[in-house]
Amino acid sequence: MDEGYLNISRDELDLETTLEVGQTFSWYRLSEGTLYDGEGNKYFTTSNGNVLILWQEDDKLFYKATGGMEEQIEKRFYLNDSLRDIKEGLRGKDEILDKALDSYKGLRLLKDDFFPCLISYLCSPQMRIPRIKKMFNGIAERYGDKINVDGRTFLQFPNVEQLSKASEEDLRDLGIGYRAKYVVRTVKQILDGLVVPEKLFKMDYREAHGEIKKLFGVGNKVADCVLLFGVGKLEAFPVDTWIKKAVKKYYPEKYDKNYLRLGDNFRDYFGEKKVGYAQEYLFHYIRNQESNL
DNA sequence: AGCCAGGCAAGTG
């Protein structure tokens, strides 16, 4: 594996916070020799059969990678954007966001691979995060390839063709529940070319949102999550039950029954390229302050 | 033992 490090402060990137807040299901804690979560401070993800391992020590971000995956670090963590600048640009608008910004240091948005991101959020309706992880891991283990490197075995989430072999019944056996038909039908729709993932990257946010919703099981919220975490549309403002409660309580004048109009209110307020970050900080702050709502 | 969880599609008014 290729090894090296990047210089980056904890204020600019806190790996553990960024990977553990629940925005991604594609990163795992590294363990001695197994597939899933271990206990150390190292993390890994896989992409197209390659492995990227990351860990932080002081102001260094160390990596081990196969297939040149270290070249994707900047893209996957948006390291070319200064987190300090983004947070300063969001500061001073209101008390609740200021508190949220102060509560998490080094929390960044992630850019995951599109397909695993899509499937993970297809599995997310009416589910808690630990169970989404289990469902996601179950699919990876059943339909994905295993990558053997340096005596360890890593899981590669299946691609569209591999997952197209899964029947609804097979997926229900993995505990996916009624979301199994979302996965089966969406995979078929992509295979048939109803939605071409590569095109989503070239569309603007609004167009991509309409396009991705053609997929069965992708509604407004899942669309925004996949666009934000898997396509890199920073304009997305996912509104789930938590955000909705928070909006009604802290931003009542910005509430709207129409999903995209509500989002527009916050895109105007936080700025189109910062609203995704604002959502990230608000979501995790509010969720950890459950008793306040 | 019920209630509920990062919502969604389908149906109705």
Next chain:
DNA sequence: CACTTGCATGGC
């Protein structure tokens, strides 16, 4: 467009 209903499953 706004609102209602059914939905799989495991944890509490």
